[in-house]
Amino acid sequence: MIHGYVHDETADFLGGVSGNAGVFSNAGDVAKLCQMWLNGGKYGDATVLSSPTVELFTKSKSPTCRRGLGFDKPDTENLENSPTCDEASAAVYGHLGFTGTVFWVDPEQDIIFIFLTNRVYPTRDNSAFNKANIRPELFRQVYKSII
């Protein structure tokens, strides 16, 4: 059930547990993490983080670049360079992955968007993926569908 492809030698030589890569998941589990952040650290009966900590990490943004505290964020000042669709506000946080993966959380619209794929098949040079610009395009559909 797992499609594993070496995309990151650092993580591999580190034995699979690495700060930069190495996590495997389905979308459902990533959604639980995202909803926990939206809930201020709680999910079900579990409080795994305090609400101020969640607020600090999900709301902070570097004064000098687009990055959040560990999260990636839209570049609202330079849309050309933004990792997500233009509709995403400055409040959005998430991350991209080389395998074609992405998640975004929009706390203002209460939206979670997750796209997981293995675009490094057949090779990591598969250029059709980037040309399709699929991740921002899919996320844009969510905003376009808001009634």
Add this chain to the structure above:
Amino acid sequence: MLKRVLAVLALACATAYAGAVTPTILKNTDNPDCRRWVDSVYNSLSERERIAQLIFPKIAPNQGASSRAAIKKYVETGKVGGLLFSSGTLEQYVEMTNYAQSIAKVPLMMTFDGEWGLDMRIKNTPHFPSNMALGAVSNPDLLYDYGREMARQCRLTGIQVNYAPVVDVNSNPANPVIGFRSFGEDPARVSALGVAYSRGLEDGGVLSTAKHFPGHGDTSTDSHKERTIVTHSAQVMDDIDLMPFRDYINAGLGGIMVGHIVVPSIDDSARPASLSHKISTELLRDRMGFEGLVFTDALSMKGARMQGLNSTIEALKAGADVIESSSAPMQDISDIYQAVKAGKISESVIEDRCRRVLRYKYALGLNNRPAKISLAGLRAKLNSPRCAVVLDELAQASITVLRNEQDILPLGKLDKSRIAIVNIGASAENNFTDLCRRYTNVDVFAARHNLPATTLKKLRDYDVVVAAVYNDSTGSRNVLASIADAPGLVTVFMVNPYKMNKFHASLGKARAIVLAYDDLPQTRAAAAMAIFGGIDVSGKLPVNLPRIAPLGTGIRMQKSRLGYTTPEARGLRASLTDSIDSIVGAGLRSGAFPGCQVLIARGGDIVFEKAYGKKGGENSGKVTLSTLYDLASVSKATGTLPGIMKAYDTGLFRLEDFASSYIPGLRGTGKDSITISQLLYHESGMPPALNMFPLMMDSTTYKSPLIKRRRDAAHTIKIQNGAWGATSARLRRDITSAQRTDAFPIEAAKGLWVGQSTIDTIMGRIYNIPLRKNNNYTYSCLNFCLLLDMEQRLTGRPHDEYVAAEIWRPLGAQHITYRPTLRHLPSPSGDTWLCA
């Protein structure tokens, strides 16, 4: 209250008058156009045809030519006013409705028996929860929405009248014919829900029909099969049975169906209500002030028979406007004609009733011949996104928690709790168990008659056993009895409360009892969500179950986890699904990726979750929702960051701290003053990545360079476009091993084992790597390698174990993992390149 008192007085005093309320559905009929139309039609009809307007025969639509022949006879020859079809397919309904309307002199009033939606009579159409389930719904607005949606579906299918709602107050648990068809035994709730549903139907342009007047709730016999008597006193009738009808009338609603029930306290002549002038006219019209359309229940039912009397004529004399489903409609028309000629029925009765039927036809838009119904796209229109929303909302709002000892629900401690599900009377795999699996790991068992001893033994090892019951068969009762003392027993009933009652002896030790009322996809889903906190639970038991719980019992529970619903239910257009399908489809076709998962949630609910395509090449398996993907750098935010956040939350560091305070290896490397913030913001000055190959390959095994931009004789290992590795290069054996050893206990790839010395070498290289000239934003994997390193030093725990125990597993996220299984590991050939 005053109204109640007046009504009681009215019942006691035959001359009192409650004051008539004109049904709202007639509001468009109080105009010259309607009067002209009614006059002109009435004047164009012969005496027999005027009588025929009151006759609504029942026809089977599924008999092909003989259905058409019956329609031709009744409609073309008999010129009846309306029809009722029995069970058939959507195609048959549409065909026969179109045919019948095409040959009708006056457009037909098409009536329908749809107590729980079109599916009651039309196969494979939307099936709503039973009234008993809806009796648990706290918010009557949802019933209004249901009525509106049902009206939309009726209109699409060419139906103008729905013989619903049942507003009988089911005060007799042994009632063999009403039971689950009733909103329960609390007259006020039956009334409020019945009125809300009817209002929805009529606002949607379909006439509602409250039934079965004056109340079929306290009967122990079935009026389809035999004479049925309600022995309530006049006072009880008024307090309980009549309340929903009274409220219905006062709300200005338009149709009432009179039942074949004998009520001696109102009419001691032994006549069923449908044939009783005292009930159908004196009570319903005169005292309760009903001005709407009065339908008889099906006159073919045995309960309508009176020795030596023609029940059609008697029903008409009693006060009915519409004679529904008589056994011999053509004969009825002749009999009534003769009765009028003989002076037994006055002509003015026929004129009043015929004009009333015509006025209702006008109100329902039948002054014009109805447009032909097109089958094309009809099924999709019936199963609309709006329909799905209403179905979900009704099912969710009906879920009733009758017991919840020590707040076992919603199920918690998902990181530690072992949970089993036993499907009783259903197979193991259905959408109940499927949805439970999305919340956490569960082991699923199923049984219809009994559980093997080994399973019974095994079940004792679980912390929670969820027993989901799908029917009340003897087998199912035996299965539940066999696990009645299972630890942490949570029972979930997909059957109505009366059937659930048969299990009462097995419920003594149940920690929780959840009632879902019906076995529908929507109620199964709602039940699964309820036990895991995916929905708010607010249902209230609509009947008394003396051995289980009293009327009105319902423990409220707050939503605390993700639920599952449709985009439309959370303010997203239903077309979102098509947009995603189309973009993903194009991506798959272009070869941009072989497969994917897309998940969209809003407002705390997953509204879209789908797996597409394959894992890899042509022959690889299809991806499912449980397929795990290599998240690559998404790991930074889902693995490393949650660990860092937890360590921060625990007070182990501050963002302004220097990373070198916690990572000694950074000291004296020029990185002493890099802060943790800078690492998180990628503003540390670290270069983007570490080229692993020069570090990991044995420099004595190849001639420099290790990697070339173009392939040549000595460089044939393709790493990626524009990167070819030296063919002869071999891995360093001082920091890796081809076998598992104490020093190299971690299998990084097939036949490649690493250990602490490998990790130390790599991290050492990262500590000492030269910084860039400035610390402008540069995305770097190394920042996050340092963050993980720091976290492990601060917590003293391996990161994978820490983030799983502290963050992932308590959320019920049981799939997300580092090093998922050795099966996925990359396979170097021998000791050569990892990517080869």
